[in-house]
Amino acid sequence: MAKWGEGDPRWIVEERPDATNVNNWHWYDKTFNLHVLVFLLVSCKVKEVEKCEGEAMANNRKGKLIFFYEWNIVLKWVSNKKSDKKIEGKINIPNLSEENDISEVDIEITLEDSTDEGEAVKHFLHTKGKEFIRDKLKKYVSSLKEEFTVGMILPKKDNVKENISNITSGFNAKMQMNSTIVSSNNKKELGCKISTTTIKQQQKFQCRAEEFYNVFTTIEMVQAFTKGPVKLELKKGGKFELFGGNIHGDFMDITPTKIVQKWRCKQWPDGHYSDVTIDICEKNDHTEVNLTQVGVPVSEEESTKENWERYYWDAIKRTFGFGYFM
Template sequence: MAKWGEGDPRWIVEERPDATNVNNWHWTEKNACAWSQEKLKELFINFKIEGEGVLCKITEMEKCEGEAVANNRKGKLIFFYEWNIVLKWISDGNSSKDIEGKINIPNLSEENDISEVDIEVTLKDSTDEGEKVKQFLHTKGKDAIREKLKKYVSSLKEEFTKGMILPKKDNDKEKENISNITSGFNIKMQMNAAMTPTNNNKTANCKISTTTIKQNVKFQCRADEFYNVLSSIEMVQAFTKNPVKLEPKKNGQFELFGGNIHGEFIEITPTKIIQKWRCKQWPSEHFSDVTIDICEKNDHTEVNLTQSGVPVSEELSTKENWDRYYWDAIKRTFGFGYFM
């Protein structure tokens, strides 16, 4: 990484006449939620599964909840997707009444190999004929479903991401260096750390434009429960899904997400946590000041975050990361829920 404030040949505009994400060096993220839902409908609606004298057709996607994003970081594509899918199926029976049921796919994500994705088959009405169809779907039908899921993942990586890796001056060489990495946040953070060269240059003599972030979040828990989430090694590891270094005391050090987030506790009490906090890819030795106020109300706990000294160029991504990898992760992991 070049010194903060100095030019970097990887950013030279001549490499691209439109000066857009030169050499693919910046982190770019593309929301794949709507595209994924349409793609999954395209793959499954009216899909027929046939064999052993049984013919089933998927008629409806009853539920498709989750998210998917594709990231381009320095010419490498990183994918995150997590879906809970429920499909309705129908089969013509020998009787006058059709056989109906559902297929539940609760854990389609990049963390699971397609062969490990759960596929549950249920039957609307239990009959001998219906049980035969259900058994067929439970055995042979699962393979057909998994082939469609593989098609979705392949399309996400190849079809949806067209245009994310922009052509540069030496396009053939670029193709050789691009690789697809399927990863959740933990591996993404480790990759950031591995790809960020050590930079011992100081920033004291370079003026950095900074801003302040403020967030207000509500949790369905007691104040002491929320404090424990941020001050207990076991609980921090649970919501970050990664080994951490944590010394919850004044002047104690902390490292999260593979060391990509690190800093020092200035003050830590059950109602207020103050930290010197930085992201590893920020300018060398530049820290922000984070204050987390924890206030218990009648039926929930209110958390107020104030973070000053955030580089202006990192404002949006820092806000999103607090929401996604702290607050939402805490709610999901500990069942603190979304306050309505």
């Protein structure tokens, strides 16, 4: 890999008649629209897709496939059962994404007009219908990861077959997508100044301060909200590693009211760390958490903000039921 700030021949797209992505080095993306989910249930059918908002994407970088999908779907259903009054309603699927297992995806069933016959159909959809819908969603995700990625992994120059088992998602993938290619040379590069900025965020959690502190300092709880293995040495100077090694650093100070970390993303320029301070303050009816992160590369500011929101704060609230404040 080239040194920081220098060119690299792998970044030069050669003029090739076959347009081959040589050695799978360059980004190669495919974007997919979620087509209409048309399926029949025992006593009713979907007659219309009222809403289908979101996106799905498969990326290939250096031979690794990375998947994202996030959909908000509203379907209109109607009963096939003969009745004096039409029995119809809606199916709301607000959180189909790679963050959630299919079994955790919310499926809300509503009924247009409440009647005895209508309530019976709604009850059926709540039981057998949800299982059927989840089965269809599983097939969609499977198609995204298999059928739609055909041709995204291309042969390497040495004809070595690529093992496509390393499929990542979430924070790991986000960090790779928003990263900058940096030097693998461990020696400190001279004459390279990085423009940095400071991030500040405030969050409120419906829990005691001690409970929030435990979330950040108990291996089992960190594994729960990050959804993966972690390394955690809970002491001053101790090391931590989260999200498959994409986030790592050292504890500079750790008390029940303040956690200070020397924090970096794996894809940042070699040797560059930011300083993260998390202040934990218990109020009358909630705990207030203030994050200050000094030394974030300017090019990574927005993605770092989004990742704190999505993969720390929201994940903690969802996992432990600490609630949301509007």
